[in-house]
Amino acid sequence: MIAEAERILLSEEEIQAKVKELGAEISSYYGDKPILALGILKGAIVFMSDLIRQITCPLEIDFMAVSSYGSSTESSGVVRILKDLDCSIEGKNVLIIEDIIDSGLTLNYLVENLKSRGPASVKIVTLLNKPSRRKVNIQADFNGFTIPDEFVVGYGLDFAERYRNLPYICVLKPEAYQK
Numbered sequence: 755m756i757a758e759a760e761r762i763l764l765s766e767e768e769i770q771a772k773v774k775e776l777g778a779e780i781s782s783y784y785g786d787k788p789i790l791a792l793g794i795l796k797g798a799i800v801f802m803s804d805l806i807r808q809i810t811c812p813l814e815i816d817f818m819a820v821s822s823y824g825s826s827t828e829s830s831g832v833v834r835i836l837k838d839l840d841c842s843i844e845g846k847n848v849l850i851i852e853d854i855i856d857s858g859l860t861l862n863y864l865v866e867n868l869k870s871r872g873p874a875s876v877k878i879v880t881l882l883n884k885p886s887r888r889k890v891n892i893q894a895d896f897n898g899f900t901i902p903d904e905f906v907v908g909y910g911l912d913f914a915e916r917y918r919n920l921p922y923i924c925v926l927k928p929e930a931y932q933k
């Protein structure tokens with residue numbers, strides 16, 4: 755464990771076991787239907803790269819980068835698209851891959867936006883879920899872990915762009931945020 759970590763919330767082994775379960779669940783849900791796996795940059799990339807290797811359906815990948823308008827701590831629900839999809843999603847089965855659902859505002863906007871483009875379906879898989887923070891009624895179709903209302907880093911999640919490379923998910927010591 756890194757020195758700045760207070761405690762590990764989810765170990766590498768726990769995460770990998772969950773990713774296998776989610777991959778099996780998703781594979782049996784879609785069967786042999788092709789999926790467009792849509793990763794939300796940057797936080798979802800580590801989860802996405804592990805998860806897609808556990809999915810047996812025909813699959814292509816794409817990415818979007820979004821940023822929420824508003825103050826740094828409160829998301830307004832209005833989302834700016836920094837990087838859009840490369841291709842049309844018309845008639846495709848879109849599976850949004852997220853690292854964490856917090857207020858749900860970002861994803862709520864994204865789902866509405868994607869649905870207006872005529873996909874066959876839009877589903878969501880999230881590794882982490884913080885239901886206590888929810889501001890809009892949005893739920894993932896495939897859920898990894900429900901976690902308490904604490905800021906976490908690792909396995910794609912960052913604080914000031916650091917710690918994305920940790921293979922586990924942890925809570926940082928209060929001092930780590932003051933740097």
Ligand code: XMP
Pocket residue numbers: 797822829853854855856857858859860861904905906907911912913
């Ligand atoms: P919403 O719109 O659901 O936004 O509030 C979800 C996004 O907020 C970020 N987020 C976190 N990032 N540790 C992080 O590193 C956390 O504990 C955390 N909680 C929310 C994240 O970017 C996510 O996509």
Ligand code: MG
Pocket residue numbers: 797911912913
């Ligand atoms: Mg972040």
